[in-house]
Amino acid sequence: MAKVGVYVCHCGTNIAGVIDVEAVRAHAETLPEVAVARKDLFMCSDSGQEMIKQDIRDGLVDRVVVAACTPRTHEPIFRAALEAGGLNKYLFEMANIRDQDSWVHANDPEGATAKAKKLMASAVGKAARLQPLEDKFVDVTKAALVIGGGVGGIFSALELADMGYPTYLVEKEPSIGGVMAMLDKTFPTNDCSACILTPVMVDAGNHPNVKLMTYSEVEDVDGYIGNFTVKVRRKQTYIDWQKCTGCGACAEACPVRTTNEFNQGMDKRPAAYIHFPQAVPKKAVVDMEHCINCAGRKLGQEPKISKKTGKPMLAPCELACPADAINRSLPLDPQGRIEEIKVGSIVVATGFQVMDKGWFKEMAPEHPNVITALQLERLISATGPTGGNLYMPSTADKKPKTMTFVSCMGSRDEKFHTYCSRVCCMYMIKQARLLKEKYPHMNIYMHFIDVRTAGKDYDEYYVGARKMGVNILKGKVGGLQIIDDHRLRVLAYDMEAGTPVEYESDLVVLATAIELPESAKKLAQTLGLQFCGSNFFKELHPKLGPVETSTRGIFLAGCCQGPKDIPDTVSQAKGAAGAAAVPLAQGKVKIEPILSEVITELCSGCGICVPLCPYDAITLKIHAEKPRAEIDITQCKGCGVCTSACPSAAIVLHGYEDEQIYAQIAALTA
Amino acid sequence: MSFSPNIVGFACQWCTYAGADLAGNLRCKYPPTIKLIRVPCSGRVEPEFVLEALARGADGVLIGGCHFGDCHYKEGNYKTSRRMIMFKKLIEDAGFDPRRFRLEWISGAEGKRFAEVAEEFTKELQELGPNPIKGGTA
Numbered sequence: 001m002a003k004v005g006v007y008v009c010h011c012g013t014n015i016a017g018v019i020d021v022e023a024v025r026a027h028a029e030t031l032p033e034v035a036v037a038r039k040d041l042f043m044c045s046d047s048g049q050e051m052i053k054q055d056i057r058d059g060l061v062d063r064v065v066v067a068a069c070t071p072r073t074h075e076p077i078f079r080a081a082l083e084a085g086g087l088n089k090y091l092f093e094m095a096n097i098r099d100q101d102s103w104v105h106a107n108d109p110e111g112a113t114a115k116a117k118k119l120m121a122s123a124v125g126k127a128a129r130l131q132p133l134e135d136k137f138v139d140v141t142k143a144a145l146v147i148g149g150g151v152g153g154i155f156s157a158l159e160l161a162d163m164g165y166p167t168y169l170v171e172k173e174p175s176i177g178g179v180m181a182m183l184d185k186t187f188p189t190n191d192c193s194a195c196i197l198t199p200v201m202v203d204a205g206n207h208p209n210v211k212l213m214t215y216s217e218v219e220d221v222d223g224y225i226g227n228f229t230v231k232v233r234r235k236q237t238y239i240d241w242q243k244c245t246g247c248g249a250c251a252e253a254c255p256v257r258t259t260n261e262f263n264q265g266m267d268k269r270p271a272a273y274i275h276f277p278q279a280v281p282k283k284a285v286v287d288m289e290h291c292i293n294c295a296g297r298k299l300g301q302e303p304k305i306s307k308k309t310g311k312p313m314l315a316p317c318e319l320a321c322p323a324d325a326i327n328r329s330l331p332l333d334p335q336g337r338i339e340e341i342k343v344g345s346i347v348v349a350t351g352f353q354v355m356d357k358g359w360f361k362e363m364a365p366e367h368p369n370v371i372t373a374l375q376l377e378r379l380i381s382a383t384g385p386t387g388g389n390l391y392m393p394s395t396a397d398k399k400p401k402t403m404t405f406v407s408c409m410g411s412r413d414e415k416f417h418t419y420c421s422r423v424c425c426m427y428m429i430k431q432a433r434l435l436k437e438k439y440p441h442m443n444i445y446m447h448f449i450d451v452r453t454a455g456k457d458y459d460e461y462y463v464g465a466r467k468m469g470v471n472i473l474k475g476k477v478g479g480l481q482i483i484d485d486h487r488l489r490v491l492a493y494d495m496e497a498g499t500p501v502e503y504e505s506d507l508v509v510l511a512t513a514i515e516l517p518e519s520a521k522k523l524a525q526t527l528g529l530q531f532c533g534s535n536f537f538k539e540l541h542p543k544l545g546p547v548e549t550s551t552r553g554i555f556l557a558g559c560c561q562g563p564k565d566i567p568d569t570v571s572q573a574k575g576a577a578g579a580a581a582v583p584l585a586q587g588k589v590k591i592e593p594i595l596s597e598v599i600t601e602l603c604s605g606c607g608i609c610v611p612l613c614p615y616d617a618i619t620l621k622i623h624a625e626k627p628r629a630e631i632d633i634t635q636c637k638g639c640g641v642c643t644s645a646c647p648s649a650a651i652v653l654h655g656y657e658d659e660q661i662y663a664q665i666a667a668l669t670a
Numbered sequence: 671m672s673f674s675p676n677i678v679g680f681a682c683q684w685c686t687y688a689g690a691d692l693a694g695n696l697r698c699k700y701p702p703t704i705k706l707i708r709v710p711c712s713g714r715v716e717p718e719f720v721l722e723a724l725a726r727g728a729d730g731v732l733i734g735g736c737h738f739g740d741c742h743y744k745e746g747n748y749k750t751s752r753r754m755i756m757f758k759k760l761i762e763d764a765g766f767d768p769r770r771f772r773l774e775w776i777s778g779a780e781g782k783r784f785a786e787v788a789e790e791f792t793k794e795l796q797e798l799g800p801n802p803i804k805g806g807t808a
Contacts, residue, residue, distance in 0.1 A: 070691045071708065072683070099694030100706060104785065111674070111702035118705050528742050530684060533779035550684055550742060594710065614744040639743035640714030644753075656714055662722060664707045668678050669726035 002128040003035035005061030006120060007052060009043035009068035011098050018102035020113045024067060027117045033128040036060050043068050044077055052078070053085035062087065063127040067095035067120045073541065088132035090593070090655065095123035118668050125663030133593040133654055138634055140226035142584050144577075145170065145343040147218050147523070150178020151197060151566060152558030152573040153349035154204045159577035160347075161209035165584050168341055169204060170232055171214045172519060175279035176201055178351055182262065182374065184381040184388075186566055187430040188461035194278055194383065201280040215285060217519070219338065221526045222615075224637065225553025226344045226589035236336040238286035238299070239272070243325035246282030248274055253320035258290040260385070264375040266393065267385035272317045272326075277383055286317070286326075288334060300331035344589075345553045345580040348527065348537065349573060350520035352559035355410045355512035362479040363406070363510055364488060368393040370480065370508045373405075373424065376431055380438075390435065392506055394486045399439065400506035404490050405432060405446040406477045410513035412449060417513045419534045422563040424511035425452045429462050431509070432470045445471045445503070447492050455565065473501065480508060514563040527554055536562045547576040553589075555580045594655040595636045596643055602650035603628045609642035609651060618642060675729035675795035677704040677788075680715045684742040685777045686734025692781030700788040703795075704732065711735070713746030717757040720771055721764060727804045730770045730795045732787070737775045747775065767798055 006028035010016035021039050028037035036055055040048040043066050055061045064087070066078050071094040079089035097116040105112035142165055146157040149171030157169040169176065180186075181201075183193035204210050213232055220231040239250070254270035262269075262276045271290040274282060288299070294315040297303055303312035318326045357365040357372050364370050369392050371379070382388040392400050405428045410416035425448065432444050451472065453459040466472060475493040483489055488508055492501045516536050524531065528551040532538040537560050540548035547555045557576040558569040583589050598618075605627035610618045617635030620627040629651070631642075640653040649658065681687040687708050693700070709715060712735030720731045733754060735747040754773045761768045772791055776784050 070694075072688060072691060096691070096706070099691040101694075101702070103694035103697055104700055105702040106697070107699055108702055115702040115705060122705065122707065525739055525741075525744060528744070530736070530740055530742070530778055538778060612749065614746065637743055639711040639746045640709065641711065641743070641746050641749050644714055644716045645749075653710070653714060656709055658716075661707060661709075661719060665678060665719060665723045665726060665728075668705050668707070669676065669723060669728045 002033055002063045003061050004033045004063040004065055004124050004127050005052065005055050006034050006037040006065045006067065006124060007043050007048070008037070008039040008120070009048070009066065010039065010041045011068060012041065015068070015098050015102045018106050018109050018112050019097060019116045020109070023113055024097070024116045024120055028120055028124065031121060031124050033124055044074055049078070049081040052081050056082065056085035056087045063091045063130060065093050065095060065120065065123045065127045067097045067116065067123065069098040070094070070096050070100070090133040091127070091130050093123040093127040093130065095119040118670075121667040121670065122664040125667040126660045129657070129660045129663055131654070135593060136591040136633065137588045138226060138591060140344040140583055140587055140589055141228075141342045142587070143167065143341075143343045144345050144347065144580055144584065145228070145230055145341065146347045146349060148178070148349035148351055148558070148560070149173070149176030149212075149214065150349060150351045150558065151180040151200075152351065152569045153178070153347070154200055155570050155573040156347040156349055156557050156577040156580070157210050158200070158204055158207065159574050160581060161207045163581050164209065165581065166209050166211065168211045168213055168232075168343065170216050170218055171212070172217050173275055174215045174237070174283060174285045175275040175281065176204060176212065176214060177276070177278070177280070179374070180566060181276060181278070182264070182381070183377050184384075185430060185434055187426045188455070188457045190430070190434070198278045201278070205280040212281060213339070214281060218523060218526070221346070224591070224634065226583050227634065228343050228346060228553065230341050230343060230346075232339045232341060234336045234339055236288070236332055236334050237283070238288060238326070238332055239284050240325040240327070241281070241283045243323045244283045245323050246274060246279070246284065247322065248284065249320040249322060250284050250317040250326060253316035255294065255316065256290050256292055258287065263378045263385050264372065266375055266378050297328065299328055302329050344584045345555065346527070347555045347557055347573075347576045347580050348523070348529070348560055349557040349576075350517065350523065350560040352514045352563065353517040355416070355515060357409075357510050357512060359416065359512075360409055360510065363409070363477075363508070364480040364482050367480070367482055367488060369400075369486060369488060369506060370510065373427060373431065373509050373511045376509045380431070380434060390439070392486060400442065402443040402503070402505045403435065403445070404477075404505040404508045405444070405511065406508065407446070407448045407511045409510040417515065417534065419563070420452065421511075421514040422452070423514065423565045426455070426458060426461070426565065428509070428511055429453075429465045433461075433465050433468060436465070436468045436470055443471070445473060445490070445505070447473050447475060447477045449476060450474070455567070475501075514559060516560060520560055527551060529554065532562070534562065536560060547572060547579050553583060591633065592638070594638045594653070595633050596631050596638065596640060596651050596653045598629045598631055599650050599652060600628050602648050604648050604650070605629070606647065608645055608647065612641050612645050614639065614641070672796040673800055674701065675703050675792055675800070676727070677730040677732060677791060677795070678723040678728045679704050679706040679732040679734060680709050680712065680719065681706045681734045682712045682736060682742075682747075683708050683710055685736035685740060686712075686774070686784065688778030689734070689776040689780045689784040692778065693785045694781075696781045698782055698785035700785040701792045703792045704788045711741070711743050711746035712750040713743065715750065717753065717760075720757065724761075724764070724766050724770060724801065725803065727801050729798075729801045730772070730791055732772045732774060732791060734774050734776050734784075737777055740777060765802065769794060769798060770801070
């Protein structure tokens with residue numbers, strides 16, 4: 001019979017303040033499978049772990065149960081202690097008597113103690129039936145994938161590439177650069193965004209270890225840490241990028257005018273276009289959704305022959321291209337093509353989107369002079385639609401005399417997002433400062449719930465704005481009234497003066513919240529990522545695992561994990577790259593043996609399990625002339641769906657065997 | 671004073687088990703009726719486990735998994751859903767009120783939701799009374 005050692009943790013007063021630890025320990029002694037039952041102030045401390053190791057060395061115990069916090073954080077620590085003591089580390093089970101007991105039943109110490117006894121007995125029942133398991137090791141593909149080519153993705157890719165690992169950088173737009181490329185200047189130094197970002201983009205484009213895959217999207221990710229197979233859709237560019245020199249002649253010739261996403265819809269772009277002037281790679285694409293098929297000729301058709309000249313009538317873009325990169329006679333597949341790549345680890349850096357102003361009906365979103373902060377950024381950028389001159393969008397040549405900034409649009413608001421978007425206070429202050437420098441006579445009003453300036457040199461930057469004469473008001477803007485096509489009335493409240501405020505404004509800027517883009521949400525399922533309460537990707541641990549995810553080998557960087565500014569994004573991106581490089585540097589990765597296995601003798605070959613497996617890990621193979629299921633352990637992730645479904649009970653999920661679970665049920669219902 | 675039901679919960683380790691941990695972090699309060707058994711995926715839970723728990727006198731059984739689209743194993747929760755919705759219809763034949771069995775999708779971010787479910791389920795079971803095997807009526 002197994003000799004189970006039970007170790008009950010006080011966790012200081014976290015557990016012992018509610019639960020009678022001694023009673024739980026004493027109850028353990030009454031269980032037939034328990035050989036030793038002890039307690040300690042902190043089981044995870046050196047002395048606590050040493051207690052376990054000593055009992056193993058003394059031959060007193062051959063299975064270990066720790067009744068303490070959650071296995072989600074502490075199981076690895078105690079498993080390592082078992083191993084150090086000389087016991088197979090999988091002969092361990094935790095009873096969660098803190099997170100799921102003392103912390104939630106503090107008002108019922110008796111009930112909490114009774115529950116702790118049951119949870120402990122359940123763990124003992126399972127532990128007594130655990131089997132030793134061996135870790136398995138597999139070779140690693142020494143290459144990495146970074147999804148998202150914003151500033152975070154670029155830095156992750158460069159770090160990995162500098163460490164010597166071939167790195168694929170996948171970006172859905174035609175160029176890398178992300179939102180940072182749209183910004184005019186950056187706080188708190190007023191560095192020109194393009195001036196600091198463009199050289200890094202060029203580095204990424206030229207690095208021998210970085211393979212740029214722009215205008216591409218990740219469609220499917222298969223495999224596991226060390227050995228991912230990724231299907232990337234290379235979207236159809238309709239222009240031969242081998243030949244395209246990025247001269248822009250096609251864009252000049254194209255007669256179409258459609259919404260320019262890069263300028264946040266503040267002007268128009270042709271259907272044949274280059275993403276933005278500093279694009280990397282600097283290549284043109286044709287937006288086929290808006291292409292008008294000049295000369296009445298659809299893609300893939302031979303050109304009509306002119307009756308006058310007898311020559312083929314080509315589209316303006318074809319005619320304009322000096323590099324012969326556009327040929328509309330080719331029957332190009334609108335779906336593009338799928339490229340399959342193999343990598344060992346993945347950094348997800350899919351960034352953010354800002355909320356649309358249309359959500360805020362009280363803010364007259366239909367008025368041309370109500371814009372989002374990112375739209376303002378384009379209006380004041382030298383590469384923007386007005387060449388950096390701030391004009392009221394309703395006029396196209398008049399400067400606003402009075403301007404208003406409204407913070408927390410959709411952030412810290414129970415109707416939309418309860419979180420703080422973190423960057424809005426600072427970028428509004430930046431925009432106000434830049435405008436005040438350029439147009440000292442402009443009246444600028446800023447309405448904040450609070451001004452949040454946590455960051456190096458940030459508060460000084462804010463105080464500077466006040467000194468420059470920016471009017472900063474604490475209090476909410478209740479709404480905007482349209483006066484005419486050019487002006488709005490701002491209805492606000494000044495909490496410090498304790499009075500309502502009303503004034504006329506020529507331009508209102510809404511600091512709309514940061515959220516995870518829709519395109520990133522689709523990725524979650526193929527990557528096996530979860531969402532946090534704010535609907536960003538969930539990291540492994542909010543403090544100790546900020547770049548890791550619950551899927552081993554997949555890491556997070558930047559705003560896809562939660563709102564952050566550029567310094568924080570770059571820090572996290574470099575951190576994620578470091579973490580992603582670990583398995584690549586090790587060369588081999590451990591596969592935990594919590595996996596399913598078929599007992600061939602019990603398998604009847606019915607094949608029910610085969611289509612159930614989400615990873616196609618099960619195949620029917622011939623054993624002694626009969627079909628029998630077989631599980632590829634490099635594909636299996638240990639969900640146990642097959643185990644539950646097998647009518648012959650021929651599939652064992654190691655670590656979660658039927659016998660173990662029945663013992664837990666018995667203990668909980670005893 | 672109504673009785674304190676005994677609830678056996680099967681919780682997927684990625685979502686509901688994490689949600690229960692979060693309830694602890696947030697110091698949510700709920701009655702100490704529910705005790706979780708950690709499983710990798712709600713898809714690991716066999717209908718037999720639920721029957722076994724009821725047959726051994728558990729007053730209620732909960733299976734907690736990830737929301738659709740959130741499954742760590744892509745689609746394990748869909749399988750649970752199909753399997754357990756059918757199973758719920760059979761529970762009555764085994765002599766148990768189907769309300770003794772609950773299937774809930776609780777994410778790792780929904781600590782509060784976990785506490786609410788535990789509270790609600792406890793109340794419902796208090797109304798139903800003890801498991802008939804232990805002398806209850808339904």
